[in-house]
Structure formats: structure tokens, C-alpha cells
Amino acid sequence: MNVDVAVIGCGPAGLTASIEMAQSGLSVVIIDEYYRPGGRLLGQLYDDPKAPVHQRRWDGKKVTQELVEQAIRLGVQIVCGVTAWSVAPRWKVELSGSEVKSVQAKALLLATGAAEKALPMSGWTLPGVVSVGAAQTFTNVHQVAIGKKVMVVGVDPLALSVAMEMKHAGIQVVGIALPSQSAVTGKLSSPEDALSKLAEAADLAPNPFLRMMGRLVAGSLRKVAIHALSLPLLRLEGIPVYLRKAVARIEGEHEVKAVTLQDVTVQGVPTGREERIEVDAVCLSAGLYPLVELAQVAGCSVTHVPELGGLVPLHGKDLSTTADGLYVAGNITGIEGAKVAMAQGKLAAVSIVQSLGKAPSMSKDDAMHAVEQARDLSPIRFLPQILEGRAIMDQLWQEAWRKKEGGQAWMI
């Protein structure tokens, strides 16, 4: 198959980019190994307080459907259930699970999104223990309960959001707590750190608890917030949020049967008191990291920027990379969520369209500005230092360009 642009990842970034590119007259194919389009946008279902009243309900399936219909109308080919297992300049994509074995394209857009970090703890391999992303997907996309009584481990915007989504769907969420301290959990176990993260979800509605805590932590009321930590528990729409208890063990012989919670100090140190709660499912949340494997295979430079979520492809403001004709958009550039992903998709598309000699619907500057606007409109901030991360990336890119123009190879 021969196209102008191959897009890997049929989530919000990939779909939006394809629409823009098709509108400018380019032939586009989107490849995704998931069995249906939408990526992680599919599972998103919540009220967005930053949106105008009539658009308050953010329904990922609906948004996906609209984007897909628009893309198909414009002649974009969408291929799902197919794995892109290798990419080589410039640009050949090898496919598995498809009649068509490879795609030849002039430009390649990687919009592969992010994956979840693991939260290893005692009993975590038992059937019934799932990641928070799985909980969201099974609740909102497949409409199947991950369990009847669920414990959520990890206090961060995504965990709180999914806990509420499960409750709305009729699942009994018995509580949300931090994981107990171990060599692996590190800062994930810190009640103080958890509180700071809550500030990021401050505007998520319907969420009076988060709004309150967010205001407390962000401002001069930090001392009040720390004091709040000593309250035995707070409630999120009736769901207990245990800031002074941590989940030490998940128990069961063949499946999840219970969790053991330990009382902990404000620093997260166990006091010795334990309590057992019967549950049949546990949902673990440890954060997201960009999926950069194909970027690495493609030979483009990747670099470690913790503020963006981990290893990310080195990219410019226009979303080009160190590999000629390779662009990135969405969570692969840093974890920010669907709205920013869509704006980035558009920006990457504008860059690609220009690089192939056609006229995009907007200028690069306007597209970059739109990304910033999308950032302001995002209801959840997954990474507290995302802005610092973007600034670091810009700096690294400029340094790399200087080296390149000085005759050295692209180097980090």
C-alpha cells in the first residue's frame, strides 16, 4: 500500500491529524492494533466543568464516532486490529495481522499514546487485580464490571476519576487508598504527595472534595490541608478516601478475596494496626508513560524527561523529530489528555502538510497556539510539571539543532 502519510495510533491525536491532512488533499492511512478506533478516548465519560453548559458531558465514544465519520468521509483509510511491528526510513511500515504486509509513505506520524506504569505489590498478579485504565475501559467501553466490590489503590486524578465512573455505573467502590511503602512504590505512597496531586484534579466535577482539597493545597491553606490528612477519612461522593491507611497486601488463593490496609502516619509509615476488607477486585494506579517503542525502532532520538512522563521522542515545537519525515502527536509527546492530543494532532498535520508542499487550513503558529488553548481547557492535568516539561523539551531540541548545524550528529 502506498500513501502520502501513515499514522500509527487511531486515538484523538491520530484521528484529528488525519482529518486535517485529508482535508489538504493528502492520502492517509491510520493503523491501530486495537480492534476498534478511538484509543483511550473511547473510555472517557465524565462531566467537564470547563466546557460550555451544553457541551458539559464529555463522551469519548461519541467524539470518536464523529471523528471517525469525518475521517472516512474525507477518504482516510482506517485499519484496526493490525500491528505495526517495524518502521524504517522513509517510511516503510511492516504490518502483522493484515492482508497488506506493508505500507509505504512519504511521512509517518506516531500517535501511539501512553501505557500505564506497574504498581507491583503483594498479591498483584491475582485475577481480579487490574490497572486503572483497564477499569475505565471495561466500565465505559465494554460495560462489564471488573468486580462487585472494588478497592482502588493510588490517589491521583485518574484514579479518583475512574473510581467515580465505576460508582456511577453501579459498582461498589469500597475505598480509595495509597499503596504501602516499598522499594518500588516510592513517592506513590506519600500522603503529602498525594494531596499535591489532588490539586491537579481540582476542577474535575462533580467533585466538591477535590475542588476543596485542591484549593487547600494550592494556596496558603497548605497547613490546613496537611491537617486534613490527619482526619481518619474523607469521602468522594460517598467513597471513602483513606489518606491515613495504605494497602499492604492483596489476598486470595485463586482470585482476589480481600485487601489488608495498614494505618500509616502522615509520612506514610505503618503504625502497626491493620484491617482486612473483603473485595473481589482491586484497581491499581501508578501513572502513565509515553509509548515510544516505534520511535526507537525508527531511529529517532528519545530522551528522558520525567516532567513529560518518562522517555519521549526528541521533538520540536512543530512536532517534527530527529528523523526526517517522522512526526509525533498526543501522549507520546508527554501525558496531557485528549483535548491537547487533538490540538497536537492538528499541529503535526499542519507541519506534515507543509513539508509535502500542500497548503494546510491554518498556520503553524495558529496551530501551536491552539495547543496552548487546549491545555487551558483540559479538565485534568495528569502531570503537575507539564509546562516545565514542555520548556525542557524546547531547550533540548534547540541544543540538538545547534549541534546538528555545527556539523555534529543529532546527539543527546
Next chain:
Amino acid sequence: MKQKVIVVGGGLIGTSTAYYLSKEGIDVTLVESQDIASGTSGACDKAIMMQSKAPGPVLDLALKSALMYKGLEEELEADLEYREGGGMILFETQQELEAIHRLVARQREAGLDVQLLTRDEARRRQPGLADHILGSTWWDHDAEVNPLLVSFAFAKAAQRMGAIIRLGAKVTKLLTDGDRIVGIECASEKMYADLVIVAMGVWTPQLLKSINLDVPIIPRKGQILVSERLPDFVNCNVLGGAYIAAKMEKKMAESSNPIDSVGLSLGQTSSGTLLIGGSREFAGYDFQTNVEISRAISKAATRVFPALEQVRILRTFAGLRPFTPDGKPILGPVEGWEGLFLAAGHEGDGVALSPITGKLLAQIVCGMDPGIDVSPFLLSRFQSTVSV
């Protein structure tokens, strides 16, 4: 006074050398630029196969090494996933059959009692072989091992014997005093010793440049495919005959297309995955894998085991074999330089020769009679050719 030796390179050869030296009471420091087995030793397959060694000095060395492997797990107090399951070289064409028969004759003369099997006998030994296979060789004592476990086990055992291991330390220069090597320099640190042994595999020539010494080791890239886990079915080392025949008959016209020179090798790991090799390419120090070569290796494998068509490949990796012009490693002292030994250039034979190389180096260093004629392996064999 205790001799102080620095071993440069923490792969199969360096760790083995560090161990056997420490065992003799030598004060050893092993200096490695990244981590144990992070070079070629971390990109090998599992074979300790005598049948693929050229009859002559290399085979003699390999047979001694194979004997050492039998007791190695006990000696190093470690599980090495060692297994003596035998090995076979398949022949698919009449041409291959004749070439392999000639090889077997030479092997028998050298004392290796290799048998020849008919197709049915081969299929009984190794189920799943394709109909068109004409037959195979068979030798009971070919074995398999996990080269990563071997490297780490040698390193740990060396430490138990008092060796110091420095990781993440890249050696950039050999320190000299007249025509003596007195130590090494890594980062801005200088380390002094009575003797330096360079066991850096394909990177050996780079270090030796610092004293203007030419070492004819060239990286020869090889790719291996890793399959999904499968029930146990490959129960011995399996090699395709095409490459072996060409190698032994020295008919290796270096094809410009590495796809043409795929030499099939198959082994199954303890976890059930298959390691399927392999290609040969002179491509400098580049580790990139190549899709077309992956395809060529897959084709060779499914031609010989048709049932593999259903099996999925998880990933592929490449390693750089240290090739020498005469197919023999470079071992022992360096003429014209006191205090310098080499132990590198084991192309394709590093796993098999790891124990004997370490022991041999230790014996020479300690002034013991190794019981082996080292002259075929000395660097000086290359230096004696004088260009006019």
C-alpha cells in the same frame, strides 16, 4: 608478591579469565564499560557445539572447554541452564550432503565420533523436520547453556575469590613505559598493573590503536529471532547444513547480500522460546536489525520445520561477532609488548571456548604449562606477513 592483573572487558571471555586468574591467587581487577555481558556475550544463542568447529586447533580447544562445562555449574555454584542434548547438522540438498560427509570424515579423523543419520532417523531424534530433509549428522555430546548466566556466574565467582569488578568504566588508553604496558586509563582515572589482558571482543582493535597495534578483528553482525513460548520440542542443537558446508569448504564468497548467507541455527530456551539464527554481515559497529534478514531467517526456519509457520516472533536482536581472518581467536602474549595479553576474536565460538580461554590465560600468566600449543593463536601469526 602477588601479581596484579587488569582484565578489560566483562563478557564471556573477560569474566572467565578473571575467575581462573583469581582462582590462582592473582589480584584481579575486571574493568567493563557497561555491565557484565552487555556486548556480544549478551546477544548469543545457546550452543556449545563441537560439530561446527573447524577440525584443528580450534576443535581441540573446544573439546577441552566442553569437558570443563560438565562440572561448571557445581564449580561456580550457579544454575547455567546447561544441558547436554546432542546436536545435528541437517542437509537439504545432495550438494550439502556430500560436503557434510566430507566434513564428518575429517571430524572422525580428529577424534570426534560424529554419526550420520537417515531422514527417518533424524526425524525420530528431532520431530517436526520437513519431508525434504535428506538426513543429518548427530553427535551425542553437543550441549547448550545460557551465556548470560555463564558470564554472571564467572563474574560472581571471581568476586568470591577476591576479584574487583568495575562496571560503567570505559577504558580509553593503555598506559606504557617504553615497550611495557603498565596499566590502563578509564575516564580520568589511571590504574596500574603487572599485566593487562584485553578481552574486549569486537572493541579490542579500538583500544589497541592507542599503542599503534593492529589487531585484525572485524565485527560481523548476526541477527537472532526470538519466538513466543512453545511446548518443548527442540531437544538438541539444530544447524542448517548450507552455511556449515560453505564454511568448511571455504567456499565463502562474501555475497554482497547478507540475505543469501543465512545459516540456520535453532535452539529452545528454558522458558520455551526459540532462538532462531542467523545472518552474517560486515556492517561495522551498527546493531540495527533488518526486516529483510528477519524474513530470510524465518523462511529458512519454516522450510526445515514447517510447523513453525504458525508460530509468532516476539522480537529480534543483533550481535557483533568478533571475526578474525583465519577463524581462530587471538590468545596470549603480544610480541614486542611486555605486560600485554589478548583474549579476543572468538567469532561464533565464544560460548563454547569461554571456560578454556580463561583457564589457558590463567595458566600462561602463572607460568604453568597449559598442555596446549598456544602458537596457532598468537597475534604474531598475523604480524609475520610483511608487506613489500
Next chain:
Amino acid sequence: MMTNTRLFSTNKDEGQRHVSFTFNGMELTGYEGEPIAAALLANGIKTIRTCEVTKEPRGIFCGIGHCYECRAEVDGISNQRTCMTPLRSGTQVSSHSSWQIEEARK
């Protein structure tokens, strides 16, 4: 056997057909087109396979195809991610691989 693990929400996919399938020989029903893992979970089945090394029971973990914990043999093809494989009428799912190096000798 359908237990009440199916959720009711406003976000349901339209027009899904009930179909039969088997899991380790057991007859079950699910919705055509949903991931096999979802159909299994809807039937109260959390254990999809056993770990090859420790023999412990394993099931869905990441739910979106990254971890491979939900893998099973589907219609004779091994190591399929059931969280990403759509259910069809008559699909046969097995925790154990039926792959053999040779078919029975003729």
C-alpha cells in the same frame, strides 16, 4: 451463564447480538464484537490462564493489549490478547496451547 456483571449505562454500543462461544469447552454467551475478555468477565470468569513459570492463575491486567496477561488460544491460534480480540459466534477459547510440532503421523 450470564451473571449480573453487565452494567447498564447510557453509553452502550448499539445493536449487539448475543452469540455462543466456548471457553475450555464450557459453553458461554456474549455479545458479538466485544472483546473476548469482556465476555469472559461478564460470565464471572476472571482466570484466563496460568503462569507458565509459577503456575499461578492469571487474568486481565491492563485491559488494552500492553501486558499480554489475558492471552489465550483463540480458534487454534495461541497467545492472542483476549482484551483486543472480538468475539464471534462459535469462537473457541482455550487456556492451553494446542500447538504441536507434528500432526499425527499418517
